[in-house]
Amino acid sequence: MNFTLHIWRQSSADSEGHFETYEARNIPGEASFLEMLDILNDSLVTDGKEPVAFDHDCREGICGSCGMMINGRAHGPGRKQATCDARMRMFEDGQSITVEPWRAKPFPVIKDLMVDRRAFDRIIQAGGFISARTNAIPEANAIPVSKPAADEAMDAAACIGCGACVAACPNSSAMLFVAAKVSHLALLPQGQIERGDRVQRMVAQMDKEGFGNCSNNYACEAECPKEISVTHIARMNREFLRAKIYER
Amino acid sequence: MNSIVEYYLSSIGKKIVMSLTGLFLIIFLVEHLIGNMLLFANDGGAKYEAYSAFLVGNLVIRFIEIFLFAFICFHAILGVWLWFVNRYKRDTGYKKYRLRDNVPLASRTWTIITTGSFIALFLLIHLRSFFWPVRIEGGHMSEYDLVCRAFSDPLYGGFYLAAFILLGMHLKHGFQSAFQTLGLRNRKFTPIIDAAAFIVWFFIPLGYASIPVYFFYYSQIGGR
Incomplete structure (x- = not known):
């Protein structure tokens, strides 16, 4: 599956952030949202670019680390799931996906999609x-x-x-x-x-x-x-x- | 700090003030509706005016009236203040935000503040049309004649109908919300609260809406 990603990039807490557009190619439908970001980061590193920073730990929906706003929904489009539980088959092939960090004054952005909780x-x-x-x-x-x-x-x-x-x-x-x-x-x-x-x-x-x-x-x-x-x-x-x- | 002040300043304290003032206003809406039903007595307004004179002449009612005005102001000012403060709790907005996927129309922040503001505007116009000529100017027209004259104008009646639809939406969120804030929504009480909520948000505005419709029709068939 292929996706066009609009991802919030912010190099530090004090810097101004902005959206950047990336193309994620050949993503397996069974990949989790975080695995899709891993694949994207691999290609960014190969191209000598800065990978997208995001929080993650257990990747089985119990640690609560991996929150992000995906197309306007917390943890993505499904119900009862953390971001790591979201599978790419839940999206349509070729879909545009906007990925943003949690937005709240008490949760300042540390970097890209990571916030201070x-x-x-x-x-x-x-x-x-x-x-x-x-x-x-x-x-x-x-x-x-x-x-x-x-x-x-x-x-x-x-x-x-x-x-x-x-x-x-x-x-x-x-x-x-x-x-x-x-x-x-x-x-x-x-x-x-x-x-x-x-x-x-x-x-x-x-x-x-x-x-x-x-x-x-x-x-x-x-x-x-x-x-x-x-x-x-x-x-x-x-x-x-x-x-x-x-x-x- | 004084514990009552401290309590009021907390986020839950403010919610409780919103809920208690809101519930008081709902009680008023019920009382006002029951009184207004006397307009349908088909006696040229005799019963309605007797009831109205009783309210004006009763000291207890006049005393409660002070609280009524105070609670309307309190509910409105605190509501606007909370809406304003809450807006600034997220300094960078989302590029995409699908609140509508999660929240019914009546409970969205924008709906609550808009319906509330429209109801405030309605109240001012309503007071100017009925309270002011009777209580302040000490009117030349009877209350019943004022009602007949006002609702013979379809524009004025239409404005009332719009206000009652928005009032219904405001109550749809507000009634259940008040009980949630008071900590009474749980597995036992929620079905009862939801059933009562339907009566409140649907039948109260419907009852009020019947008045402009009836009197417009009345004026069309040659009534006063």
Whole structure:
């Protein structure tokens, strides 16, 4: 398959970026989007040009590194997939594909398609954890967890922190990411002790990082590769309200 | 910092103010619609004017009216402010951005701000046409006559119909959004909220739209 790629090139965080057009030739339909970029980069290196920089790690949809905006959709045209899961057969032969980095003020571009997502790390550091003494592993059945709570917490924990929610949101809001983390721990007994503090600190950090305000249009849920539901945002709103009324 | 101020300044706090003021305005829309249905009593406006006189003369209603005006202003100003602030959270825009693949028309940012702005314009014109002559000028015409005269003009009635269609779109997003913000949308309540939302966004504007249509028809067949 052949494609015409319009790729955002930006040599550093401080420099001006621009789109460059490349022709990707003889790409197998079963190649992933990242493999297609690898093939393109091979040819760029052979021609003595700078390869396109992009984030990637596991290439099996669980690390959350490889986010990019492909033809206006976070992680490409399919649903429930990270960029590394997108296959080139999902596109038409000869199609033009525009590839851009995530766009949001708290996610500045580092180079080409790579963005700095440390804002997410700082939100986690603000409260997305449980404080526990590291001792011997406790007996697994000592703390009972109901099956529905365990399932719901697991659904929230599936968030890989890729940033597609922020990238897809017209307001660059990080509510779905923060909600997934708050919801995950609020549902489990281990998360109860810091429950109120956690949501207040994480929301405060989210606001401090400069993410936008959520307007409940649910573009985040539609583009999330792990199908994190916006019901977690409702739970976070509830948790926040509860903490503000009953705590501190 | 005072925790209430701190709460309001947070992103979730602002959302909650939008949702509570919005829900209050929906309650007002229901009350206003029920009152307006008296226009159809076919008694030359006697019942409608009695109801109107009761509202004007009731101190509790006059007190709530202050909150009504304040909430309309609050909802509108905060809405525009949030829209403005959110625009600047993405300094470089996307060359290609397919929001329409993910979000229904009524929930897109552009739709919400446009329908909201049109409703604000409608409110000003509506207040100028009905509130001002009755309450401020202390009018020479009865409320019923004002309604008959206003809607005999198809342009004026058409403007109302357009406003009600946009109000429906605004409510389609706003009603479910308010419950999401209050944390009430979950697997248990979402089907109930969605059913109630349909009644709110479809039947409230439809009820209002029946008034200009009826009175235009009334004027055509030789009514007042």
